[in-house]
Amino acid sequence: QKEVEQNSGPLSVPEGAIASLNCTYSDRGSQSFFWYRQYSGKSPELIMSIYSNGDKEDGRFTAQLNKASQYVSLLIRDSQPSDSATYLCAVKNTGGFKTIFGAGTRLFVKA
């Protein structure tokens, strides 16, 4: 079992729709969770962090965390073609220093 798992995609949504990206993790003691966006040929950019169960909203982005189910998700509302990228889920391990990334989900937003 991979430590952080994501569907590789690609996930294709029409412009204006809601994109839903999912992630599961194996370390039950994990405390910190992150979503990064990575455009082709570029480095990852932090877009959301979440530390407690529930929802956290920032503009068009909502991160959801369910520690009991070991599940993290990212919702992108009113998706735009500029949102087309690979989205990486990252989890900081119980020790607190090592961050483990999933392989990423490729998102395509069709105009």
Place this chain on the structure above:
Amino acid sequence: DAGVTQSPTHLIKTRGQQVTLRCSPKSGHDTVSWYQQALGQGPQFIFQYYEEEERQRGNFPDRFSGHQFPNYSSELNVNALLLGDSALYLCASSPTANEQFFGPGTRLTVL
């Protein structure tokens, strides 16, 4: 305020050679982590430096070593290069143990 910087941008080496990559963290950040990202994969944690000490290490051989200087900048050294070391090497800095911000990366090609 300059973000995380890395040098060089691109590098071509041959098998068996040694390479040094450099990173300057964002102003105010004292923690530097290094990652290797192969094509189509998420970043893999190599190690983290804090107060000039290696604080945690990922599953990488001893050929990978690093250093942090008093000004918080850092170097990643890789000895006896293998073809499989070809990847994007990312440096990330953080002001705390949590959110990390990535530099643009160094693309290493081993021939």
